[in-house]
Amino acid sequence: MSEEGQPATSLWKALDYLLRRRAYALGFRRFRARPRRPSDLPRLVPGLAKGTAGQLVRKLGRALLLERREPEETGPDSLHALTAAGARLQDILETEFRPLDTLCRKTACAAGQNDGHGELRGGAWIIRKLLRQRGAMTLLAQMPAEAFVREQFISWTKAVPGASAGACLPLLMQCGLVECPRYLHWRLRSYQLSELGRQTQTLLAILQTLADESSQLILGRPEHFLTEVELIDPEPKTA
Known part of the structure; x- marks a missing residue:
């Protein structure tokens, strides 16, 4: 199981999602410099809405490409890292x-x-x-x-x-x-x-x-x- 108790997904499914829109791949790339919160992404990636940013982070977390850096009690906008x-x-x-x-x-x-x-x-x-x-x-x-x-x-x-x-x-x-x-x-x-x-x-x-x-x-x-x-x-x- 991945974070938030959700079933984990494959790398291929995550890759398919990342390649669907250029903004998704750019959002993923923003984690290279340092850990970030989903709410950080809309101001860093033009065209990436708040709700979409949260969905992106959840999908990448389920594929074990991102990991939560704060307790689950902090909610969905917690810090995530590669x-x-x-x-x-x-x-x-x-x-x-x-x-x-x-x-x-x-x-x-x-x-x-x-x-x-x-x-x-x-x-x-x-x-x-x-x-x-x-x-x-x-x-x-x-x-x-x-x-x-x-x-x-x-x-x-x-x-x-x-x-x-x-x-x-x-x-x-x-x-x-x-x-x-x-x-x-x-x-x-x-x-x-x-x-x-x-x-x-x-x-x-x-x-x-x-x-x-x-x-x-x-x-x-x-x-x-x-x-x-x-x-x-x-x-x-x-x-």
């Missing part, structure tokens, strides 16, 4: 995710397009898309560097419970992670990882290590990509 896992996630977002995000914004794929709110979609859009498609992250993680054909991809999909080749392969191509550079035969199209796909694969491997460590504390067992579709919060209608 845990070791929280500090590690911030390092990953800074050193591994940021270069990927920059590359995404330079591509011609959907990740480089406008998100409808005046900003480019970037790496956050890709990670959240992968989290929401059962099996997509697992398939990307195990994909080889060399070219493959659709029949091979279908065989890999059969080993991932709940995954669909008809859903996962188009998604990986839409995200610009897999490209189709040439044809071997009119019925056997050749696919391979793009540079963006290789960088995303590396990022996911690093995040999976942290997720495994965190879930050992939360659940007593590793938590793999393929379970995440059941853990992610539904997208709000306003998102």
Whole structure:
């Protein structure tokens, strides 16, 4: 159990929430300098409302990325600080995710397009898309560097419970992670990882290590990509 007696949640669920809005990630980053209260965040992060700031801190606390530094009797606006896992996630977002995000914004794929709110979609859009498609992250993680054909991809999909080749392969191509550079035969199209796909694969491997460590504390067992579709919060209608 996490703080306030609430059930703990996975790193993937927390990451999905952080990447939903730029203000959420900025709010999380504000804890790097020193411990803060939820009420501190609205004045430090433009566009982050008081109620949303409190929800953000609660979610990060349940994922063991933040920890309370004052007794529970102090109420919901108590002082919180980064845990070791929280500090590690911030390092990953800074050193591994940021270069990927920059590359995404330079591509011609959907990740480089406008998100409808005046900003480019970037790496956050890709990670959240992968989290929401059962099996997509697992398939990307195990994909080889060399070219493959659709029949091979279908065989890999059969080993991932709940995954669909008809859903996962188009998604990986839409995200610009897999490209189709040439044809071997009119019925056997050749696919391979793009540079963006290789960088995303590396990022996911690093995040999976942290997720495994965190879930050992939360659940007593590793938590793999393929379970995440059941853990992610539904997208709000306003998102």
